[in-house]
Amino acid sequence: MTLADIARSDGTFAIVALDQRNTLRRMFTAADQPVDDDVLRTFKGDVIAGLSPSASGLLVDPDFGVPAAIADGNLAPGAGLAVAAEPSERGKFGDEPLTRREPAQNAAWVRDMGGHAVKFLVQLRADRDRSLGGRDVSAEALDATAQVVADCRADGVPSVVENLIYRLPGETELTPEARADAIIEAARALNDLKPDLLKLEYPGSAEACRRIAEAVTVPWVVLSAGVGFEEFQEVLRISCDEGGASGFIAGRAFWKDAVALEPSERRPFLSDTARRRLDACASAIDGRATPWTAIADD
Numbered sequence: 001m002t003l004a005d006i007a008r009s010d011g012t013f014a015i016v017a018l019d020q021r022n023t024l025r026r027m028f029t030a031a032d033q034p035v036d037d038d039v040l041r042t043f044k045g046d047v048i049a050g051l052s053p054s055a056s057g058l059l060v061d062p063d064f065g066v067p068a069a070i071a072d073g074n075l076a077p078g079a080g081l082a083v084a085a086e087p088s089e090r091g092k093f094g095d096e097p098l099t100r101r102e103p104a105q106n107a108a109w110v111r112d113m114g115g116h117a118v119k120f121l122v123q124l125r126a127d128r129d130r131s132l133g134g135r136d137v138s139a140e141a142l143d144a145t146a147q148v149v150a151d152c153r154a155d156g157v158p159s160v161v162e163n164l165i166y167r168l169p170g171e172t173e174l175t176p177e178a179r180a181d182a183i184i185e186a187a188r189a190l191n192d193l194k195p196d197l198l199k200l201e202y203p204g205s206a207e208a209c210r211r212i213a214e215a216v217t218v219p220w221v222v223l224s225a226g227v228g229f230e231e232f233q234e235v236l237r238i239s240c241d242e243g244g245a246s247g248f249i250a251g252r253a254f255w256k257d258a259v260a261l262e263p264s265e266r267r268p269f270l271s272d273t274a275r276r277r278l279d280a281c282a283s284a285i286d287g288r289a290t291p292w293t294a295i296a297d298d
Helices: 022-030 037-054 065-069 107-112 137-155 176-191 206-215 229-243 252-260 263-285 292-297
Strands: 013-018 057-060 080-084 117-122 159-163 197-200 220-222 247-250
Touching: 013 037, 013 252, 013 263, 022 037, 022 252, 037 057, 037 065, 037 252, 037 263, 057 065, 065 080, 107 117, 107 137, 117 137, 137 159, 137 176, 159 176, 176 197, 176 206, 206 229, 220 229, 229 247, 229 252, 229 263, 247 252, 247 263, 252 263
Parallel strands: 013 057, 013 247, 057 080, 080 117, 117 159, 159 197, 197 220, 220 247
Antiparallel strands: none
16 A cells, blocks of 8 residues: 555545544534434545545544445545544643554554555644653654554555644643744654654645745645635645645535535535535645655655
């Protein structure tokens, strides 16, 4: 397996993220919609059926997304499958999120369920004081990620590492500059582990994207963080033109409005409006995104 299994034919990425579990439950609750395990699996199947014909791949969770894609027959031919391999509950140290690996959820586990890549979520502040609170949670996050990358490399399954930054104890709000610094420093630290692909937050500006390009030597893609798809198109253009991004792994920008719809309305919305949103974002990276093969060959 290689990144080609979740990439477009030109070596760039237009991947729909659908690995949310607890977040998706909260979205249904906020929309006053009933939610249980069957609802989640059906919803994910609807999204996969509606969007996978235009996607290079889908990022799904193992509990609902994989069966909705494979067993329920919703995944379009040619679309790859990246599977989230982090535990749904990772714990906290005080108010700080921890990064934890579940050894049984490894590359072989993902491959055996029909996946083409392992996605591992990290919440890393590489600029964190190592002695804060008497525990070096940043070192723990990097160690867990290194184990995932090594396991994937040994088993021949691509590794996709996603990072989300967070506020450290005592930080009330991050300035745009501090947020960009945190995203870039985390990307630099994770790049040193040499995952096959990094999934990063948009650092906020063209200049910050150029700093990412200088900091990383592996392919990277940008996530949507729930912004509207019109705004996300501009984020994509900047990330590709200035930061050398190879495309996107994004979800809510396309399908979040479907949560509030009745099931009978959902599939038409997803196959029409949501797919047009995805197609527009795919067009935004055409001729701009850097093929992963070009970076891998450097």
